[in-house]
Amino acid sequence: MLPASKKAESSEQCPLTIDSVAKHFGGITAVDGVSLSAGAGEVVGVIGPNGSGKSTLFSLAAGGQKPDSGSIRLSGVDVTGWPTWKIARAGISRTFQIPSLFINMTVRDNMLAAAVEGDWQGAQDRMTRTVEMLEISHVVDNLASELSGGQQKLVEFGRVCMRNPKVILLDEVTAGVHPNIRKIILGAIQQLRETGITFLVIEHDMEMVKEICDRLIVMDQGRIVAEGDFQTIANDINVQQAYLGRA
Known part of the structure; x- marks a missing residue:
């Protein structure tokens, strides 16, 4: 794991704060009241089974879709519902x-x-x-x-x-790539986080997650079901149920 970042800032200083965000598609709830924050230079992994709401959450944060409720703040500025181009220019x-x-x-x-x-x-x-x-x-x-x-x-x-950018959202950036390219990407994340850039990373490669993320957020059925460091997450019963379906 890369060196841990500083303790998360207050909500006004925090590069990214997502508060009680929800998104529905007809009768399907894709994101159900998700709240999270990420500090400057922090790398936060967002993991979970397919269909758990990870990519929808990214789309909401980046302006690809508008949340039905909740708020998204960038360094204290409410960017909820802004178009993609405006959020990109904001950071x-x-x-x-x-x-x-x-x-x-x-x-x-x-x-x-x-x-x-x-x-x-x-x-x-x-x-x-x-x-x-x-x-x-x-x-x-x-x-x-x-x-x-x-x-x-x-x-x-x-x-x-x-x-x-102030915040970079990486959606399975190492999926299917050669090990050498994976190494280059990890090295680039290391360099960039040292300049204060914040990362949220969707990834199914647990070795990468273990190596690079300061902490993990686990989603299932649109909700956060667990949060913590890699070892805490690996031993969490809610995570085992989400991935393996066992009690």
Whole structure:
């Protein structure tokens, strides 16, 4: 596990605070009154079986969907219901399970496009530092369509970094990638968290979760059923029931 971050800040200082958020789709409750917070430089894992509400929670936090109730605050500012572009500019960025790149553009242009309405003056230097951190300098002039799946995930992660975010939401960023790419991603998270960036990470790779997360939040049927460090979660009866269905 990476070094633990400082104790979580107050709700006004905390980079991300989600309070009693709920989302319904017809008669289905996808997220049911979820509350959580994450401090500066903290890496929080969000785990749970498929259909437990993890990705919906990310979508609510990033503005892809509006919650039916509850609030989402970014460094004390209520961003509940803001459109995606406005939340992204405020400082919350996310990746997706399947990268969504401009496939007919080069890696370089994909990266720079992510910064087009931000700090454009420093974008070129930031792009250079980012591709070096992610070890993709050698493909920077390749089209995104020419990259492997793992390299595409690195580029999507890099595009998020180009936003200068306060909070990064990673949705299964290491799923199906080569061990070397997994190592690069873990190293990048380590570097970025040391600058104060907060991470929420959806991941099914328990070895990665154990290695990188300060604490875990377990969701099942739209609710948080357990929270704590890896060992506490591994021994929790609610987690065993959620994953294995045993009493």
